[in-house]
Amino acid sequence: QITLKESGPTLVKPTQTLTLTCTFSGFSLSTSGVGVGWIRQPPGKALEWLALIYWDDDKRYSPSLKSRLTITKDTSKNQVVLTMTNMDPVDTATYYCAHRNSSGILCYWGQGTLVTVSS
C-alpha cells in the first residue's frame, strides 16, 4: 500500500523560505521510472504543478517558479523535500506530494498540508 504524507509549517511570513517534507511508504524512490512530484492548490482554485524528482535524481521544475524552488530526495529515509524561497501571500495554498509511477501517472497523492503566508 502506497501512502504519502506532507509535513511542514502551517504559517510562514512573507519573504521567508518554506520547507516541506514528503514522507512516503510502499515504494522506493530508487526504483527505475518512479518519481515524486509536488503540486499546490490555492483555496478554491486549480491544481498547479511545482516540481518533480525522479529515481535517478533528475529534477523538473515549473518554469514560472523555477528560480524559487529546490527539490531533493533522501532515499534511505523515504523522503522528498521541497523548498520555496521568498514566500508571498499569493503562495497560500494546500501543498500536495504525489507518487509518479513508471507510466508517468501521478497515481497516489498525500492528504495535503495547508500553508498560509501572512505577516
Place this chain on the structure above:
Amino acid sequence: QPVLTQPPSASASLGASVTLTCTLSSGYSNYKVDWYQQRPGKGPRFVMRVGTGGIVGSKGDGIPDRFSVLGSGLNRYLTIKNIQEEDESDYHCGADHGSGSNFVWVFGGGTKLTVL
C-alpha cells in the same frame, strides 16, 4: 504547452449519468489526459488515463466500473453512471508535456460535480 479547459460545474441526480469534459487546446489532439477525483477536504485520487482510443492502462485503485472514459478530437470525457452521493467531488484533468528542461505538468480548472 497544452491548455486544459473544464466547465466549472456540473450536476446530476442520484442514479443518473453525467459526462464531464476536458478540452485540450488546439494542436494537442493526440495527448493523453489523466482524470482525478477530489472529495471535499481530501487529496486528489487518480481515476484513469484517457487518449483518443479510450482508457490507457488501468483504473486507479478502487475506482468502480461506473466510471468510464472516451476521447475524441480535442475532448477527453469522463462518464459516471448510476451516480452515488459519494461521487460528489471536484474532478480535475491533467497532462504532462515536453521533456528535459521544457517539461511541464498542466491541469484544468476542475469541475465541481453536485449530486442532486
